[in-house]
Amino acid sequence: MTVRILSATDVRSIFTPELALESQREAFTRLGAGEAVQPPRLLVPGPDESVSFCYSSRIARDAPAVSKFGSVNPSNAARGLGAVHSVITVLDAETGAPRAIINGDSVTGLRTSAATTLAMQQVAPDARSVLVVGTGAQARAHLAAFAVTHPDADRRVFGRNAAAASELAAEHGATATADLEEAVRTADIVVLCTSSLTPVIEDAWVADGTTVASVGSFAPDRVELPPSLLSRSTVVVDYRPSALTDSGPVVEAVASGSVDADRIVDLGSLLTGSASLDRRSGGPVTYLSVGVGIQDAAAAGVILTAAEERGVGILADLD
Numbered sequence: 662m663t664v665r666i667l668s669a670t671d672v673r674s675i676f677t678p679e680l681a682l683e684s685q686r687e688a689f690t691r692l693g694a695g696e697a698v699q700p701p702r703l704l705v706p707g708p709d710e711s712v713s714f715c716y717s718s719r720i721a722r723d724a725p726a727v728s729k730f731g732s733v734n735p736s737n738a739a740r741g742l743g744a745v746h747s748v749i750t751v752l753d754a755e756t757g758a759p760r761a762i763i764n765g766d767s768v769t770g771l772r773t774s775a776a777t778t779l780a781m782q783q784v785a786p787d788a789r790s791v792l793v794v795g796t797g798a799q800a801r802a803h804l805a806a807f808a809v810t811h812p813d814a815d816r817r818v819f820g821r822n823a824a825a826a827s828e829l830a831a832e833h834g835a836t837a838t839a840d841l842e843e844a845v846r847t848a849d850i851v852v853l854c855t856s857s858l859t860p861v862i863e864d865a866w867v868a869d870g871t872t873v874a875s876v877g878s879f880a881p882d883r884v885e886l887p888p889s890l891l892s893r894s895t896v897v898v899d900y901r902p903s904a905l906t907d908s909g910p911v912v913e914a915v916a917s918g919s920v921d922a923d924r925i926v927d928l929g930s931l932l933t934g935s936a937s938l939d940r941r942s943g944g945p946v947t948y949l950s951v952g953v954g955i956q957d958a959a960a961a962g963v964i965l966t967a968a969e970e971r972g973v974g975i976l977a978d979l980d
Contacts, residue, residue: 693929
């Protein structure tokens, strides 16, 4: 049994932000059309606010099964390590035998940011200013992704660590800001890239017409934006079934009755045209991303195809 092992360096040599965007367009279009196989995500709580996760999916019923297993450990910052670690496995579509093992961290940042910017193309295509809150891997990936989908937009970065924010901004041709409230009030798009258990911005800071995207509210206890914001927003999510059970702000807002679950629209529905945005209220738009396995399945498919064509990676015998 021979498998192809792809490192982070291998993935980065193949999986550009442009390719990531197209892979996510396919993923969510197939999901919206009902062509994908998407089981529920598995979460395994751990110590010190950590959580392990498993995403599995097939982009089509006759496509390879893909699974990503990993963890989010916020306390890793004190260890000098990244918060997220994962591996992706790909099984052969016909035999079910392992076909590839891929560094998951390098895929996650690009596929998540590509999905966010894909959503922003649908809800805020003409945005002229983007604020990214956070300085970790997701913030880095989102700055690169917005350079592809919104190349003319002014990009700003806020982080609790001012030095890290300045360094990240310089790397991506963005501007670091020290005043979070002012930055939120004046941005067209605000992207929250934290794993905070409590809101990092306030509802009152968000003006009507602003789009707020949250990629850190990926579990019921992660609430990086105020649930009250959803009550006056047009709410869009990556995948409605998972958002209703796993996105902290969505779970809280629906449970309180401040948001009608039937009025929540997901990205696949927008891409397939089976739903459209109701902007009659003129309020903000809030987009929440939990993450779904189909994203990894689509990404792994294009990465593995390119790797096999180019001879990238290491072949290992598992027998």
